Amino acid sequence: MAHIEALAKVVDSAAFNAKAIPQLAEKEGLSLFDAYSIQEASIRRRIARGEKHIGYKMGFTSRAKAIQMGVDDLIYGKLTDGMVVEDGGFMNVKHYVHPRVEPELALLLKRPLSGRVGMVEAYAAVEAVAPAIEIIDSRYENFKFSLIDVVADNSSSSGFVLGNWRLKPEDPSNLGMILSFDGKPVQIGSTAAVLGNPVRSLVTAARMLAERGESLEAGQIVLTGGATAAEALKPGVSVAAELEGLGRVGFTVE
Ligand code: OOG
Ligand code: MG
Numbered sequence: 001m002a003h004i005e006a007l008a009k010v011v012d013s014a015a016f017n018a019k020a021i022p023q024l025a026e027k028e029g030l031s032l033f034d035a036y037s038i039q040e041a042s043i044r045r046r047i048a049r050g051e052k053h054i055g056y057k058m059g060f061t062s063r064a065k066a067i068q069m070g071v072d073d074l075i076y077g078k079l080t081d082g083m084v085v086e087d088g089g090f091m092n093v094k095h096y097v098h099p100r101v102e103p104e105l106a107l108l109l110k111r112p113l114s115g116r117v118g119m120v121e122a123y124a125a126v127e128a129v130a131p132a133i134e135i136i137d138s139r140y141e142n143f144k145f146s147l148i149d150v151v152a153d154n155s156s157s158s159g160f161v162l163g164n165w166r167l168k169p170e171d172p173s174n175l176g177m178i179l180s181f182d183g184k185p186v187q188i189g190s191t192a193a194v195l196g197n198p199v200r201s202l203v204t205a206a207r208m209l210a211e212r213g214e215s216l217e218a219g220q221i222v223l224t225g226g227a228t229a230a231e232a233l234k235p236g237v238s239v240a241a242e243l244e245g246l247g248r249v250g251f252t253v254e
Pocket of ligand 1: 057058059060061062065069102134136137138150155156157224225226227
């Protein structure tokens with residue numbers, strides 16, 4: 001346990017100070033279970049600083065992401081209000097190690113979901129949907145990690161930008177997405193790339209959380225996972241994501 005707390009401090013301090021660290025998993029002999037325990041302990045540190053846990057992000061739900069990072073197991077991370085970047089606002093790269101962005105579909109829950117749930121039940125629990133940009137930032141040197149490392153680092157959770165919440169479409173399984181830098185498309189994809197249907201990401205979140213004795217609560221946000229490979233940010237770039245029928249979301253990098 002002391003070991004878990006000490007490693008949570010290492011990843012949390014790396015995020016807080018925007019300073020890269022070497023990978024931990026192999027050197028410390030960590031299991032995947034330990035990694036989620038470190039993730040939980042690192043979130044407790046954020047909460048102790050006044051942040052609020054407001055939802056979850058799913059990772060490696062698309063082939064594009066799994067191939068880009070060389071990890072193809074599904075993972076999750078926790079989102080706090082301290083990670084929110086305002087739509088139309090600014091983010092400063094100085095607060096990050098080597099940030100990247102990816103376009104995602106965000107879901108807002110109106111009902112709890114726990115354990116094994118079906119696709120229909122899961123989507124019925126969704127209050128609204130929004131276009132989102134996730135800002136990921138691995139705390140590991142060169143953005144390189146194993147599955148266990150990335151989970152311990154809260155699955156690279158760092159920031160996220162939400163567009164306006166919209167009434168959920170009848171079928172969210174094939175909505176086009178465009179990520180652009182300074183108005184030029186840099187990634188094009190579809191929500192279909194996310195496990196064939198981003199609702200499956202929600203189903204998976206409920207199941208994975210149950211393994212840790214947790215569940216999704218009404219009012220929480222779920223980022224369903226990048227539909228395309230992620231793109232590195234540079235100062236001065238204006239980033240936008242557009243989701244078919246759901247509008248756009250964006251911010252500027254300082
Ligand atoms: C890990 C997080 C993956 C996604 O949407 O697939 C993720 C990473 O790529 O650093 O957020
Ligand atoms: Mg993501």
